Amino acid sequence: MSNIILLNKTKGIRLGEVDFANSFMSRFLGLMFRNDLERGLILKLPSSRSRRGSAIHMFFMKFPLDIIFADEAKIIVDMVSIGPWKTYTPKAAAKYVIEMEKGTINTFNLQIGDELDFTQDCV
Numbered sequence: 001m002s003n004i005i006l007l008n009k010t011k012g013i014r015l016g017e018v019d020f021a022n023s024f025m026s027r028f029l030g031l032m033f034r035n036d037l038e039r040g041l042i043l044k045l046p047s048s049r050s051r052r053g054s055a056i057h058m059f060f061m062k063f064p065l066d067i068i069f070a071d072e073a074k075i076i077v078d079m080v081s082i083g084p085w086k087t088y089t090p091k092a093a094a095k096y097v098i099e100m101e102k103g104t105i106n107t108f109n110l111q112i113g114d115e116l117d118f119t120q121d122c123v
Helices: 024-029
Strands: 002-008 013-021 040-044 065-070 076-082 096-101
Touching: 002 040, 013 096
Parallel strands: 013 040
Antiparallel strands: 002 013, 040 096, 065 076, 065 096
């Protein structure tokens, strides 16, 4: 995993620091078993996923998160605030699943259709 900055390009806002998970194991573990959220996490899913293939679970999580789903162009296609031991299937297929601190969606007034940006060398 590597540390990068997540930006909302549409609104010109810095959303925060995130790690990048692009291996099977880093995606599998995600933020499970952690006691707190030092920074968010971008999970890069394998090539072209279905809506169901972009689903997430909050098993073994100790705190709620805001989850942002973005397509291959890094456009937000869905978002949800979700607590531990819940599951969620997004309304559209996603290439990136971004796990952020609960409240991020409202604090930064994120909207479906906003374009995100993050360091290209990690992608």
